[in-house]
Amino acid sequence: MGKIRCVAIDPWRWKIPKEGQMRTDGLIYASEDMLSLIMQDQSAQQVANVATLPGIVGYSMAMPDIHQGYGFPIGGVAAFDLKEGVVSPGGVGYDINCGVRLMTTHLTRKDLSEEKIKALVDALFENVPSGVGSSRKDFSLSQGELKNVLAEGARWAVQKGFGKEQDLDHIEEGGRIPWADPDKVSSKALERGKSQLGTLGSGNHFIELGFVEEIYDEKVAKIFGLFPDQLTVFVHTGSRGLGHQVCDDFIAILLKSIQKYGIDLPDRQLCCAPISSPEGKAYLGAMGAAANFAFANRQMISHWVTETFEKFFKIPAERLGLSLLYDIAHNIAKIEHHLVGDKEIEVCVHRKGATRSFGPGREEIPAVYRSVGQPVLIPGDMGRYSYVLVGTDRAMKETFGSTCHGAGRVLSRHQAIKASKGRSISQELAQHGIYVRGASKETIKEEMPEAYKDVSKVVEVVHNAGISRKVARLRPVGVMKG
């Protein structure tokens, strides 16, 4: 396949016309400025590569926060027919069910001085283990109990006293992938997972304190429980070493089975298996189990966030108004029903660095939000903003109910470290009123704001394209990084 050609459909949509082995067109959501940035790496080529996979339904899509990933681009969305189609670990990513949850409070900006914010972030840092390979000293699981976590997800955590029953309704899938198969998770992955439940991890994972700075849609904000100057808490983490190991294990397995199923791939990183094959089913089962680990992980971390708040303010959580707005997956493959043409069919939707953005009326959305659409939570970089959006009908028609997931990198980790040489990123953030506490200095450099696109520009694209709509903008004030 030669040089990638993008044709403008409108100011927010670019088509990669089908050619060569492609079975369908590619579709990138971006502004003209962003597209020129996107064309600097291999990500548009990856969108075209995904379009060659058997059984793809609709376009091979990418969101404006697209950048190069393993096989599939990060920011990629692709749906596959359950009979003819394939499932691919590269379409989910290494951090299976990496995702975010947003907690709201009754507290406002005036309840927290700069000093209090620092002390609160420090207290969170003491109470939630973070960093590469972090584990909880007070908590380790037997293999049997870990398998219960993998089968039950956030429900397991609630049964063990981490959070409340009503939290489950405010988590994508109720915090549990029902078709997860813990027996398809290798003993090596189990070993890595058993001491890591309830830990934040590293890289872009974080706990962020912020305030509601701007409301765009008052009606929806009210339904989501958001109001101006409100203190909010973002938690961003995934399935840690366990999910990583599942991905590793199945890439090795599926690389071997490519020939067996006669799949012709432009890039071996797209290794995959028919959804209906034993290998495909095994991957989906193991991936679902890892996804459940991540749902339980975020549920447990928000319990310790709640505990930290209660001790810090010496006020019970109910009076602080701490509650879970929503919890969403960024890296996952799901079996969902969608209207394709005039037929309702089941497809396997891969979202890799992309968020579900279901519009009004879908039964998967909690009853309290169902009339307006699901909450879509978009963390930005630690120096600028984060957003709350809402899912739309247009997303249902166009993107299998999907939108962007964040800002998207513009500098690689290595480039970011180079760009931050001789600077103190923590001090620069402090000058903007943001306190950051990290497990490692290196991570803070890798995660410097300029390593990311401006998330407001990413959000502008998905809002104008109509695949999700702006509800509120949040401003970070205190960040705990892994």
Next chain:
DNA sequence: ATGTAC
């Protein structure tokens, strides 16, 4: 993202 190269 990741016991950042078993």
